[in-house]
Amino acid sequence: MMEIIRTPEELQKKLKQSQTGEIGFVPTMGFLHEGHLSLMERAVKENQTAVASIFVNPLQFGPNEDFESYPRNEERDAEMAEQAGIDYLFIPSAETMYPKEMSIELHMKKRTNVLCGKSRPGHFDGVVAVLAKLFHIVQPDRAYFGQKDAQQLAVIQAFVEDLNFPIDIIGVPIVREADGLAKSSRNVYLSETERAEAPQIYQALKAAEKVFAKGERNPDRIIAAAVEMINRSTTGTIDYVELLSYPELECLETVGQRAILAAAVKFSKARLIDNLILEADQPLQ
Amino acid sequence: MMEIIRTPEELQKKLKQSQTGEIGFVPTMGFLHEGHLSLMERAVKENQTAVASIFVNPLQFGPNEDFESYPRNEERDAEMAEQAGIDYLFIPSAETMYPKEMSIELHMKKRTNVLCGKSRPGHFDGVVAVLAKLFHIVQPDRAYFGQKDAQQLAVIQAFVEDLNFPIDIIGVPIVREADGLAKSSRNVYLSETERAEAPQIYQALKAAEKVFAKGERNPDRIIAAAVEMINRSTTGTIDYVELLSYPELECLETVGQRAILAAAVKFSKARLIDNLILEADQPLQ
Numbered sequence: 001m002m003e004i005i006r007t008p009e010e011l012q013k014k015l016k017q018s019q020t021g022e023i024g025f026v027p028t029m030g031f032l033h034e035g036h037l038s039l040m041e042r043a044v045k046e047n048q049t050a051v052a053s054i055f056v057n058p059l060q061f062g063p064n065e066d067f068e069s070y071p072r073n074e075e076r077d078a079e080m081a082e083q084a085g086i087d088y089l090f091i092p093s094a095e096t097m098y099p100k101e102m103s104i105e106l107h108m109k110k111r112t113n114v115l116c117g118k119s120r121p122g123h124f125d126g127v128v129a130v131l132a133k134l135f136h137i138v139q140p141d142r143a144y145f146g147q148k149d150a151q152q153l154a155v156i157q158a159f160v161e162d163l164n165f166p167i168d169i170i171g172v173p174i175v176r177e178a179d180g181l182a183k184s185s186r187n188v189y190l191s192e193t194e195r196a197e198a199p200q201i202y203q204a205l206k207a208a209e210k211v212f213a214k215g216e217r218n219p220d221r222i223i224a225a226a227v228e229m230i231n232r233s234t235t236g237t238i239d240y241v242e243l244l245s246y247p248e249l250e251c252l253e254t255v256g257q258r259a260i261l262a263a264a265v266k267f268s269k270a271r272l273i274d275n276l277i278l279e280a281d282q283p284l285q
Numbered sequence: 286m287m288e289i290i291r292t293p294e295e296l297q298k299k300l301k302q303s304q305t306g307e308i309g310f311v312p313t314m315g316f317l318h319e320g321h322l323s324l325m326e327r328a329v330k331e332n333q334t335a336v337a338s339i340f341v342n343p344l345q346f347g348p349n350e351d352f353e354s355y356p357r358n359e360e361r362d363a364e365m366a367e368q369a370g371i372d373y374l375f376i377p378s379a380e381t382m383y384p385k386e387m388s389i390e391l392h393m394k395k396r397t398n399v400l401c402g403k404s405r406p407g408h409f410d411g412v413v414a415v416l417a418k419l420f421h422i423v424q425p426d427r428a429y430f431g432q433k434d435a436q437q438l439a440v441i442q443a444f445v446e447d448l449n450f451p452i453d454i455i456g457v458p459i460v461r462e463a464d465g466l467a468k469s470s471r472n473v474y475l476s477e478t479e480r481a482e483a484p485q486i487y488q489a490l491k492a493a494e495k496v497f498a499k500g501e502r503n504p505d506r507i508i509a510a511a512v513e514m515i516n517r518s519t520t521g522t523i524d525y526v527e528l529l530s531y532p533e534l535e536c537l538e539t540v541g542q543r544a545i546l547a548a549a550v551k552f553s554k555a556r557l558i559d560n561l562i563l564e565a566d567q568p569l570q
Contacts, residue, residue, distance in 0.1 A: 008449055103395040103443040104413070110388035128389070129448075136449040158388040163414075164293055164421040 002082040004089050007096050008137045011051075014088060015139070021048025025140035027131065030054035031071040031185040032080045035175040039144040042172055044085035051138050052081050053090040055097065060126030071185055090138070097133060106132065108155055111249040115151045115242055115262050116273065127152060128159045135165055142168045146175075148182050150260055150275045154247035174274070176202065182274045189270035197234040198272060201265055204229035205276045208261055212278050217255045219243040222278075230265060239264035239271060246277060256280070287367040289374045292381050293422045296336075299373060300424070306333025310425035312416065315339035316356040316470040317365045320460040324429040327457055329370035336423050337366050338375040340382065345411030356470055375423070382418060391417065393440055396534040400436045400527055400547050401558065412437060413444045420450055427453045431460075433467050435545055435560045439532035459559070461487065467559045474555035482519040483557060486550055489514035490561045493546055497563050502540045504528040507563075515550060524549035524556060531562060541565070 005011045015023070024043030028036050036052075043050040054077055061067035074091065081089045105125070111117075112124045135143070145153045153171045160169050175183045180202040181195075190198055208226035216222055226241045245252055246260040255278060262275035290296045300308070309328030313321050321337075328335040339362055346352035359376065366374045390410070396402075397409045420428070430438045438456045445454050460468045465487040466480075475483055493511035501507055511526045530537055531545040540563060547560035 012451060101395075102447045103393055103440075104447045105392040105394055107390040107392065108388055109390055133447075133449045136451055139451060155388075162387045162389045162418075164418045166297060166421055166424060 002078070002086050002089055004078060004091060006091055006093065008092065008133075011088065011090050011137055015049075015051075018049070022141040023047055023049045023051060023138065025134070025138045025143045026050070026052040026086075027134050027143065027145075028052060028054055029056045029070065029185070030077050031073055032077045033175075033183045033185060033187075035146050035148060035183040037080060037084050038175050039146060039172050040081060040084035040086055042170065043142070043144050046170075047140075047142060049088070050086050051088045051090060051140065052084075052086045053092075053134055053138070055090075055092055055130065055134075057097075057126060057130040058094055059098075059129050060123050062120055062122065065120070071188060090134075097130070102129070104129075108159065111151065111155050111158055111247070114244055114249050114251075115240060116264060117151060117155075119239060119264075124152070124155045127155065131156065131159070132163075135167060140167055142170055144170050144172055147171045147277075148174045148184070148273065148275070150246070150262060150277075151249065154249055157247055182272070184270075184272060186270040186272065190267055190272075191269075194235065194267040194270075197236070198265075198267070200233040201230060201236075201263055201272060201274045204233070205261055205263060205274060209276050209278060212255065212261075219252050219255055219259075222255065222261065226261065226263060230263065234265065234267075236265035236267045236272075239266055243278075287363070287371050287374055289363060289376060291376055291378065293377065293418075296373065296375050296422055300334075300336075303334070307426040308332055308334045308336060308423065310419070310423045310428045311335070311337040311371075312419050312428065312430075313337060313339055314341045314355065314470070315362050316358055317362045318460075318468045318470060318472075320431050320433060320468040322365060322369050323460050324431060324457050325366060325369035325371055327455065328427070328429050332425075332427060334373070335371050336373045336375060336425065337369075337371045338377070338419055338423070340375075340377055340415065340419075342382075342411060342415040343379055344383075344414050345408050347405055347407065350405070356473060375419075382415070387414070389414075393444065396436065396440050396443055396532070399529055399534050399536075400525060401549060402436060402440075404524060404549075409437070409440045412440065416441065416444070417448075420452060425452055427455055429455050429457055432456045432562075433459045433469070433558065433560070435531070435547060435562075436534065439534055442532055467557070469555075469557060471555040471557065475552055475557075476554075479520065479552040479555075482521070483550075483552070485518040486515060486521075486548055486557060486559045489518075490546055490548060490559060494561055494563060497540065497546075504537050504540055504544075507540065507546065511546065511548060515548065519550065521550035521552045521557070524551055528563075 024047030026039045106129045108124045179199040181199045204226040208222050211225045241263045259278045264273045309332030311324045391414045393409045464484040466484045489511040493507050496510045526548045544563045549558045
């Protein structure tokens with residue numbers, strides 16, 4: 001039976017009292033989909049105890065972002081987490097996580113001024129602040145993050161390495177709809193037409209990947225292939241299509257062994273992201 | 286037998302392999318004196334395993350401060366720590382603690398722009414950065430800090446609370462020489478004359494405490510008593526004498542239940558600090 005826990009103190013007490021063995025942790029903002037479930041299933045499989053959290057973290061939303069309207073459905077989330085085999089589902093309030101104004105500010109200097117970080121100043125600072133708290137509350141051996149948020153994963157890896165957190169950060173592959181659209185809590189905000197077009201983002205990344213596989217190493221020409229296809233086959237507006245080293249997220253003059261090709265596209269009520277890792281020696285999937 | 290350990294990986298392996306029980310931790314910058322020993326003795330007494338560290342953290346020294354000349358004596362320190370009952374003495378190099386430029390910056394906004402923080406911008410940011418690392422490497426149940434560095438203790442308490450570190454922060458009373466001078470690694474830099482005068486800092490704080498005990502609640506008048514005595518009886522230059530709420534370290538119009546009276550005095554080659562906690566209901570010691 002999964003237990004729902006609402007305060008840090010209660011969770012720490014529970015984990016201290018039980019024979020947890022190794023702990024796997026899946027932090028989420030809720031409104032779970034198969035992407036989250038794949039993280040939870042890995043956490044359940046690889047650890048004696050699996051903890052998930054649902055917390056829509058105000059610190060990582062900008063003033064004009066969708067904090068208030070971010071979709072929430074706690075009851076359904078709890079059912080899904082329990083089915084996935086989660087032992088403890090942590091759902092704290094903002095008041096219990098931030099009981100007073102914090103004295104500390106965390107700032108990530110690297111890996112943040114590209115991709116989503118460019119249009120979301122302070123976003124990753126908010127992400128690492130809440131993760132520092134959650135990691136100390138849960139004290140996991142492993143924490144699981146989706147590769148869909150590839151920049152988030154890269155930033156978290158730097159954060160954990162810099163501060164010597166005793167936690168393995170595990171990136172889990174993107175889960176997609178049958179038509180290729182990356183699963184996202186924000187997909188519910190697409191209109192019917194937009195939903196039909198949205199898989200073209202992934203198709204565009206794959207088209208660019210083919211250009212790379214044929215030997216193209218100029219980042220601009222690889223990017224152009226994706227941009228052209230997104231513009232041609234969707235009504236969305238491109239926020240970015242970028243090609244960077246991975247996980248350093250630095251600009252490239254020539255694509256080397258390993259890079260990320262990532263896109264963000266704005267539709268009327270949702271901004272979708274997707275990415276592919278380009279590896280020179282890997283066969284196309 | 287105490288073991289000396291020089292890398293985070295080795296320490297984490299050791300601690301994982303042994304039946305540590307509860308861990309007490311004493312982070313230091315070395316050149317140990319009785320002040321440190323009193324922290325170590327508490328850690329040994331209150332925990333199954335006691336870990337101390339010696340690391341002169343470059344991040345907490347300003348460009349014109351005494352990082353290079355900070356006194357070091359590893360052999361003597363190791364003997365003293367072993368005698369105090371420490372199980373593991375962690376002495377990492379700067380390279381193993383900071384193998385590359387960090388992506389993260391930590392910044393303490395509160396409790397830092399007063400007392401020593403005013404003349405040492407960034408100092409406490411460096412302190413909490415290295416402590417985040419050390420806390421994750423050692424994973425102690427309790428960590429011990431001297432009340433001599435009262436501001437440091439207050440900042441660390443806010444840091445640990447803000448980020449939910451599962452660690453009890455324990456403040457240990459100031460250890461003094463027979464003549465009242467607070468023990469400090471920097472005392473060795475005093476000239477003979479300065480060493481003879483230096484106990485007057487504590488006497489000045491006690492004189493001000495008497496003014497408070499007689500009912501004075503105006504901070505300026507309490508401070509004036511200390512300033513007058515330091516100026517009259519030492520050749521040092523006052524960096525500050527301040528009276529603030531404790532542990533919030535906020536300015537006071539009237540001294541309430543609990544406050545800190547703290548002084549920093551510059552001598553030719555050393556800057557000494559000392560403090561007293563003023564408590565309205567406590568008898569004078």
